[in-house]
Amino acid sequence: MENLALFLGRLHPLVVHLPIGILLLLALFELAGRWSRFPRLGEGQRTAVLVFGAVAALVAAGLGWLLAEQGDFSGSLLERHQLLGFLTAAAAVALLIVQGLRWTRVYAPLLTVTVVLLSAAGHYGGALVHGEDYLTSLLPARWQAVLGVEPAAAAQARTLPLDPATAQVFADVAHPILQQRCVSCHGEAKTQGDLRLDSWEAMLLGGKHGALFKPGDVAGSRLIQRLLLPLDHEERMPPKTKPQLSEEELTLLEWWVGSGAPQLRTVAQAAPPPEVAEILAERFGGSADAEPVPDRGAVLAQATALGERLGIEIRPLSAEAPWLTVSARLQLKQFGDAQLAELAAIGPAIHWLDLGETAVTDAGLATVAAMRELRRLQLDRTAVTDAGLASVTPLSRLESLNLFGTAVTDDGLTALKALPRLRRLHVWQTRITPAAAEALAKEQTDARRIRRWEDEIAARERMIRAEQFEVTTGETFPAVKVAFPPPGEEKAAP
């Protein structure tokens, strides 16, 4: 019986379209009938259509009530939708009675009221399923202003740039992420699973599965746990069909939960570890990263002229953004520090820079230091030494560095530790020892991320093994004691 009610309830989203269609069609016919050339509805047809419409509206409202009883949805949005749905059904029945009594004067106004109620109920129903901002988020900014919708970008811009001394970990960092990704289903308007994430107090209450946080256990805290489940897992949040949290957002949330999920603590007080600090700088504009994106047209005009004058290859990397790839390699030793200095004009737009086999020296790399957007830098077979690598350290976005065939030594590697994004380093035929390179690679690897996957794989393996074959000998129940790490610290690597 319970299951039948569940089943019927879930038919609501399907059935609800019947009364919408029937009642709107009736209204359309009545409207068109005022135009002399359109056939008017006969009394019998009108009554028949109204019978269908009223019955469909009653059934839909009933099924909707069953669905609401299941408790997946709650919140003010649901209440509004429910009320309007019942009113619509009532209005449809009233309309049928009015028609039966031939109260022709009441008929037209009541039909209008029914259509208005119907539209409103439908709108809130849609908002309940897709989220409140489903439609409005796509409107042009001007219309959003008219409708009183707060554009997402503007909401974020208010917090920029973020000052560590005053910015709140929860209010300015963690909460905006939850607002953006979670609150459309776990908010005041729509509350799924009895869980609200729209305020710190509400989060403390937890949901129908219990508390969100487990003190001293970040990965065991339900908030984080659900975010880390495999994408096709039933309990994964956000569900597969919804926009997902980025790796950076996840890290920020983990940091907040790991620091005890405080309500009032500034970023400075929480002392973000380096990887978090980097993400914070990226998202909220640290001092070094507040530079605006260069203008594409101006950059390209300059780039073309420079490319021709210096005889080097300068190309746009993308059809929309101003980013450039620059290669001076084919100029060989004719390209030196003086020519490199001329690139300063387009420096902020360069993503890839190939200076391999040129006559560039340590002194010239000062120009490169100002190219903050650089992703890839090739310095192979140049006269660059350890001293020059100091110029590379400000390149916080550098992903690939080629030092093959230079005189760089292990000392130079120390400078590279400051590059948070460095993924590929080529040091063949240098004085760098394999041991030092190995150590750097180890240090730069995101062990935390690997461990997260290892844990996940191990857990799944245990689960599958237990499902497939479990043996109980009754001999060994070893007392497994797992010491939780002290609060704020992560589990040590195995």
Added chain:
Amino acid sequence: MSDFDPTNLLHHQRAWSRRTFLGKSAQAIGTLALGSLLDSRLFAAAAAPAARWRGILPAPHFLPRAKRIIHLCMAGGPSHVDLFDPKPELNRLDGQPFPESFTKGQQLAQLQNTVLLARGSPYTFSRCGLSGQIISDLLPHTQTIADDICIVRSMHTEQINHDPAHAFMNTGSIIKGRPSMGSWLLYGLGSEADNLPGYIVLMSNGPGADQPVSARQWSSGFLPSRFQGVQFYSKGAPVHYVGNPDGVCQSTQRQVIDEIARLNGFQEEASLDPEIQTRVSQYELAFKMQTSVPELADLSSEPQSILDLYGVKQPGDGSFASNCLLARRLIERGTRFVQLYHRGWDHHGDLDPRLRQVCRLTDQPAAALVKDLKQRGLLEDTLVIWGGEFGRTPMGQGSGRDHHINAFSIWMAGAGIRGGLTWGSTDELGYRFLKDGQEMHVHDLHATMLATFGIDHTKLVHRYQGRDFRLTDVHGRVATGIFA
């Protein structure tokens, strides 16, 4: 004339009065429509021979990963079931009739209307590298780069004979007159080098390499002929007669070239034929190659350790090893597309000795190329593709195997391709690719190859005879899953 000047073209169009038109109609029919038909940027290329062609695309459609490509074309059709796609079930059926359910009603090359017997692979396979990719023990050096290459097992093509299959692999069509993929790339992106051709073909010699490969495989088709592949001699000097004859110095040569260019300019003024500009630009390129080619071919600057890595016995001996080394030198010098053909994979008979032989000749150089590119940091933006025009049947043909188009294996490396990944799969007998979302038709390979250069394969088009053409015709799906 460093750039296209639209007023100049208008000048030509206006200058042609009705009388002139009638007078020149015989030669003018084709050129009349030129101003409007021809893409203006293409015309710009033709009108400015001295300026380097920088490609029809003002910018890539999306972020590129690759800047260069080396295609190791294993002409003849390497046997996938013996090299990259082991099939225990096929070994079990060895010598027994091949199940008819697989082959019924299918096109076969030389095995048509014969009794089909399964042929197991006599070779052992190993799991290699951290990734555990499975590679035949016939390719011990390729095994060492297992973590750098992505093996695609689900390749399939439509052409069952060598020449059309090569054409299909190169141009996406068997119809003559279509541009090859190298020509498309040059047309789209141009080349960084202005003293070497942007698209170079090398054909290796050696035992068993006797099957001809037609020069139409690197033709530019309906694109201007400046985009066609240039074949270098692989033995001796890559280009003959690059030295000046006795008594001629470079400055004299320069004057000759300039004078010829001026004379050609008159004819170009009169006829507006872009092929004249192609000729002018080729003279200019040839002049520059008088210095660039000897430098390129001088392998004495390569240390012995590098020669040993590739297995080069005698530099410039025309071996695949020597050509692989040359390929690396070419892309270092800004060439966009290098295609190395190694013939001798067509093993209709004597599979065992001949497969061993050709593996011995090609395994080490191909693996060395990937390693050498990697240690120089070039693998980051160089795409390497190894593969034939089709595969070989899991059915035996005497002591060999026949042509097979329903499944074959290639590998790709570099340019952001995920190393250590095996992409796609075949049925239990290696007869047909499986439709698991990872199937790779030749069109899909082309689309994926263009995508590594940031090119949307549906947007690199050329209008010819009233129709927009592209490398992938109306097909092609980018295998996004193979990118790291």
